[in-house]
Amino acid sequence: MADIRLHVDAPLSPGAGVAVDAGQAHYLKNVMRRNIGDGILLFNGVDGEWRAEIFDLAKRGGLFLVQDQTRSQTDDATGPWLLFAPVKRQMTNLIVEKAVELGAALIWPVMTQQTNSERVRLDRLQTIAIEAAEQCGRLSVPEILAPEKLEKILNGWRPERRLLVMDETGGGRPISEVLGAPRPSMNDAILIGPEGGFAEVELDALTKFPFVSRAGLGGRTLRAETAAIAALSCWQAALGDWRQDAGRPTL
Amino acid sequence: MADIRLHVDAPLSPGAGVAVDAGQAHYLKNVMRRNIGDGILLFNGVDGEWRAEIFDLAKRGGLFLVQDQTRSQTDDATGPWLLFAPVKRQMTNLIVEKAVELGAALIWPVMTQQTNSERVRLDRLQTIAIEAAEQCGRLSVPEILAPEKLEKILNGWRPERRLLVMDETGGGRPISEVLGAPRPSMNDAILIGPEGGFAEVELDALTKFPFVSRAGLGGRTLRAETAAIAALSCWQAALGDWRQDAGRPTL
Numbered sequence: 001m002a003d004i005r006l007h008v009d010a011p012l013s014p015g016a017g018v019a020v021d022a023g024q025a026h027y028l029k030n031v032m033r034r035n036i037g038d039g040i041l042l043f044n045g046v047d048g049e050w051r052a053e054i055f056d057l058a059k060r061g062g063l064f065l066v067q068d069q070t071r072s073q074t075d076d077a078t079g080p081w082l083l084f085a086p087v088k089r090q091m092t093n094l095i096v097e098k099a100v101e102l103g104a105a106l107i108w109p110v111m112t113q114q115t116n117s118e119r120v121r122l123d124r125l126q127t128i129a130i131e132a133a134e135q136c137g138r139l140s141v142p143e144i145l146a147p148e149k150l151e152k153i154l155n156g157w158r159p160e161r162r163l164l165v166m167d168e169t170g171g172g173r174p175i176s177e178v179l180g181a182p183r184p185s186m187n188d189a190i191l192i193g194p195e196g197g198f199a200e201v202e203l204d205a206l207t208k209f210p211f212v213s214r215a216g217l218g219g220r221t222l223r224a225e226t227a228a229i230a231a232l233s234c235w236q237a238a239l240g241d242w243r244q245d246a247g248r249p250t251l
Numbered sequence: 252m253a254d255i256r257l258h259v260d261a262p263l264s265p266g267a268g269v270a271v272d273a274g275q276a277h278y279l280k281n282v283m284r285r286n287i288g289d290g291i292l293l294f295n296g297v298d299g300e301w302r303a304e305i306f307d308l309a310k311r312g313g314l315f316l317v318q319d320q321t322r323s324q325t326d327d328a329t330g331p332w333l334l335f336a337p338v339k340r341q342m343t344n345l346i347v348e349k350a351v352e353l354g355a356a357l358i359w360p361v362m363t364q365q366t367n368s369e370r371v372r373l374d375r376l377q378t379i380a381i382e383a384a385e386q387c388g389r390l391s392v393p394e395i396l397a398p399e400k401l402e403k404i405l406n407g408w409r410p411e412r413r414l415l416v417m418d419e420t421g422g423g424r425p426i427s428e429v430l431g432a433p434r435p436s437m438n439d440a441i442l443i444g445p446e447g448g449f450a451e452v453e454l455d456a457l458t459k460f461p462f463v464s465r466a467g468l469g470g471r472t473l474r475a476e477t478a479a480i481a482a483l484s485c486w487q488a489a490l491g492d493w494r495q496d497a498g499r500p501t502l
Contacts, residue, residue: 076471094345098477098480101471101472101473101474101477102471102473102477102481103469103471135472135474136471136472136473136474137470137471137472138471174488174493174494174495175488175493176488176489176493176494177494179488216493217484217487217488217493218354218487218491218492218493218495219388219492219495220352220353220354220387220388220389221352221386221387221388222352222353222387223352223386223387226349226352226353226480229349229477229480229481229484230353230480230481230484230487230488231484233468233480233481233482233484233485234484234485234488236468236469236481237425237426237427237430237468237481237485237488237489238427238488240469241469241470242425242426242427242467242468242469243425243427243428244425244469244470
């Protein structure tokens with residue numbers, strides 16, 4: 001059986017006990033068919049990854065006993081921020097899941113003029129992010145900020161962080177050129193507009209900020225989730241941790 | 252209202268009539284709220300894209316009257332082939348939709364040893380591909396081949412076409428290096444393994460073929476659909492039609 005990885009809030013150190021609630025105990029016992037004595041991997045975003053043993057697994061909850069460290073904590077959140085205009089719920093969920101897999105350091109829903117603002121459920125997105133981190137092997141779960149208006153975000157932006165705007169109107173340079181050019185700092189953010197595109201006044205405003213670079217993803221009309229995954233992938237391939245040889249130790 | 256694009260099988264030329272069936276007529280009338288006299292864009296993969304007028308729209312079907320050409324047929328299927336081991340239905344559907352958006356020239360489900368072979372419904376995948384082509388502005392719908400065993404595909408492979416295998420085991424070079432190296436020809440295919448990874452014997456076999464290049468997508472464990480979208484995106488950015496300035500004419 002493959003190792004189950006679980007994100008926990010408790011501190012992790014040799015011999016520490018980590019309690020799990022009834023829901024997690026049920027999942028381990030009845031869905032994943034784990035029993036007392038089985039091994040499991042735990043991480044909490046601070047202490048690295050640890051092997052633990054299932055010490056108790058009952059209806060009311062369970063207990064893990066932490067054994068030894070399997071990976072020390074490294075900064076595996078060196079990817080860009082992802083800012084995106086929420087779309088329909090299923091695809092918003094997909095964007096969050098994929099952003100975690102693709103190493104985004106932070107996730108921020110953005111309200112633009114043409115954003116189809118179905119209510120964003122932050123607690124649900126947080127759960128999706130945790131599950132994605134557990135599955136993909138990350139040692140940290142990226143923070144998801146509360147939705148904010150584009151205008152307000154731009155006005156409070158720290159100019160050291162470059163904002164790569166995926167521009168569907170053809171106003172940007174090809175993404176390979178933008179990512180291949182010298183960049184002012186190591187901090188990048190990617191902004192994906194809504195399905196209807198940015199309003200003209202928004203694009204005009206974006207263009208005026210010195211920290212904004214507009215990039216294009218070709219001539220086909222990409223859905224928002226496609227553009228988000230594509231932009232993060234190109235970034236990781238050109239500038240991020242995909243440049244190193246693959247394999248767990250280089251996370 | 253935004254232009255509706257429809258893929259049709261009929262030839263397209265000035266003054267031609269194009270019949271649509273009851274289902275499409277219902278969709279246009281009751282879902283998209285279109286009426287007689289409204290405009291629509293048609294393409295058939297051969298004759299480019301044409302503006303047409305809705306001439307009739309009834310319960311039993313409808314009729315379009317072709318007016319003039321809006322785009323001439325260009326070869327917009329210059330992207331790589333995508334070979335992938337089918338996953339759960341919903342994500343298999345997603346892979347096909349995104350492969351079309353990302354310009355894949357051909358889509359081929361591959362049966363590997365660890366493929367979770369839920370039955371692949373080719374007719375359903377074809378419908379998804381048509382809808383994605385309509386939505387993203389492609390002038391052609393990529394062919395979807397019937398599922399085939401990996402071994403059989405490899406043994407019949409034409410060696411002029413490079414096969415880029417996304418290798419989760421860390422055995423490949425970073426994808427940016429693989430895509431940045433001189434390549435033997437303009438024809439590439441991308442192969443995405445199953446969720447459980449390739450069997451060791453499969454990876455060994457793959458390594459022996461001179462047309463195979465193994466590429467890595469970093470140290471996080473990517474789900475199959477993420478790897479497929481990521482690999483196609485990196486390919487288009489580095490070698491494909493995303494290198495040109497964005498905008499419809501360059502499709």
